[in-house]
Every structure is written in C-alpha cells, then in structure tokens.
Amino acid sequence: MKLSVSVRTAAAGAVATATLLAGGTASAGAAPAPAQRAAAAPDIPVANVKAHLSRLQSIATANGGNRAHGRPGYQASLTYLKDQLDAAGFTTRVQQFTASGRTGYNLVADWPGGDSEHVLMVGAHLDGVTSGPAINDNGSGSAAVLETALAVARTGYQPSSHLRFAWWGAEELGLVGSRYYVAQLSSADRSRIDGYLNFDMIGSPNPGYFVYDDDPVIEKTFKDYFAGIGVPTEIETEGDGRSDHASFKNAGVPVGGLFTGASRTKTTAQARKWGGTAGRAFDRCYHSSCDTTANIDDTALNRNSDAIAHTVWELSQ
Ligand code: DTR
Ligand code: ZN
Ligand code: ZN
Secondary structure, X not given: OOEEEEEEEOOOOOOEEEEEEEOXXXXXXXXXXXXXXXXXXXXXXXXXXXXHHHXXXXXXXXXXXXXXXXXXXXXXXXXXXXXXXXXXXXXXXXXXXEEOOEEEEEEEEEEOOOEEEEEEEXXXXXXXXXXXXXXXXXXXXXXXXXXXXXHHHHHOOOOOEEEEEEEEOXXXXXXXXXXXXXXXXXXXXXXXXXXXXXXXXXXXXXXXXXXXXXXXXXXXXXXXXXXXXXXXXXXXXXXXOOOOHHHHHOOOOOEEEEEOOOOOEOOHHHHHHHOOOOOOEOXXXXXXXXXXXXXXXXXXXXXXXXXXXXHHHHHHO
C-alpha cells in the first residue's frame, strides 16, 4: 500500500487540494477534476482536551491511582470515552483480548460514511503504567484523539475517506492491544487502511515538537502544519517500535504521528528553538506517579491537538 498525493490547484487562485490516494493511479491525460476547496479543520478547544484529562485523573484517583491494563481504572477510562463517542453518533465496539493473564480491551469508533475502501485510522493507547494516573503517557494522546473525533461529529464532517478512531489497551505491556487488532484484520481489511496516525505523549511539560519520519506524505502534512504556525519540528528518532504505530507499520500500513518527548534530555539548541529548560528531561514524570494533570504543557497540548485535526482533515478529504 503506497500513499501518494495528487495536489490539484483551482483555476481561481492557488487553492490546492491535497488528496490522499491510496494505491490508485490517476489515468494519464485525464482532465483534472474540478478542484474543490479543501474543508479546513476546526480549532480543537484545548480546554475540552484538558477537561478529558481531568476526568481521566479523577478516574485514576477513584480506582487505586492508575489506569493500567487489567485494572478498574482502565475499564473506567474506556467507558468514559465510549459514552462520549456513542452520544456523538459514532459506531463503537469494544474488542477483548488477554494479556499477562488479565482481560484487555481496545475501543474502536467508526464515523458513519466515507468510502469503506479507503480508511484513515487515528489512534492512541489509553492504558498507563501502574505507578500513576498516566496523564501525559498517554492521557494526552487519548484525549486529543477523542476531542478530534468529537469535532468531526460537531461539524458533521463527511470526508471521502472513512474515519476510524481507536484507543488501544495494554500498550505498556508491549503494544499488545494494537498488535491484536492488526492480527485480527483480514488481509482485505488491512489493505483498506490507507494510513494510521499515532499520538503517544503530546503534552510533555518540557516539550519538544517531534514528527515521526515514517510515511513521507503524513510526515509532510504534519511538518507543513507546524511550519505554518512558526513552530520548528524535529524528526522523531526515539520511538521506532515503541508505540502502536509499529503494529501497523509492521503490517505494511503507512504510519505517522507526533511526540513531545519522554525521558531524554532537552539540549541547549532545542531549548533555544522551543523554549523550556535545557538539561532537563522532556517529561521528568515519564512512567512515574507524578504524571498527573500538572504534568502537561498546555501550549504543546493545544498545538498538537490542532495538528491532529488539521492532518485528519487534510488526509481524508
Ligand atoms: N510513550 C512511551 C513510548 C515511547 C517512548 N518514546 C517514544 C517516542 C515516540 C512514541 C512513543 C514513545 C510509552 O508508552 O511507554
Ligand atoms: Zn509509557
Ligand atoms: Zn505511551
């Protein structure tokens, strides 16, 4: 499956429509279709994303202090998201699996409509470690993906691609939930997935702005967004194989994603371009009990949430 992009410019002005073509090839010499103005993604209210994080924090507090695989806090987190998605009109399903002797769950939410032969998937792992509420890792990605899905519903967005959102269980045990999901797909269903976008730690308190360097079309879409808001980015080099995009990449699906950093230390050069504190980890609370709602940089969460929406709209038109 190869992603390719055809960019058409409208006769009236340089409005380019980026169309994600998966596998298809435009027939040579065909008259360009009339350009349509690309629908612009809505702003994602960071207050809404933070409200989801507060709920996830409360869920952890009420369930032994964590949202880990096989624990009550994970189930309660999944129920919170599923209720929101059901109310917004998504078709949701909970996929069950076993890991380390405990039952795990993936939450998959399809937005009705779009071409079922061309699916764009957007995901984040919903589980955390047992040591704390896991708000940056990975409440941040889960909440931003949820709010992007809710924005699709709020705006009544009807893209040409079919949109599928997913929240994975047991990522911290070794990408178990996403591996299970991919393994359960028929080869036909796997080939219908044009791309998978992964968001795992996107609100780190001493943030960097990293873009996965996997599929070039997806990477460019993210990098162009950040360039458009004047934020320099770097290629993500730490995460290969360390989050759920690997489950899809290993199956030949084009992948991409964003990351704001974990336990590695921000350099002086990085602090110069991004601000924050050189010589300090991007997230000092990575996998620790202090990964709470206080462990989030609102600007990074806001920028990445808007980048997610922009890229979903851009790649699904
Ligand atoms: N979020 C971490 C996995 C991880 C560590 N570095 C990266 C870089 C890019 C994506 C993910 C990661 C975890 O779930 O433990
Ligand atoms: Zn983790
Ligand atoms: Zn993570």
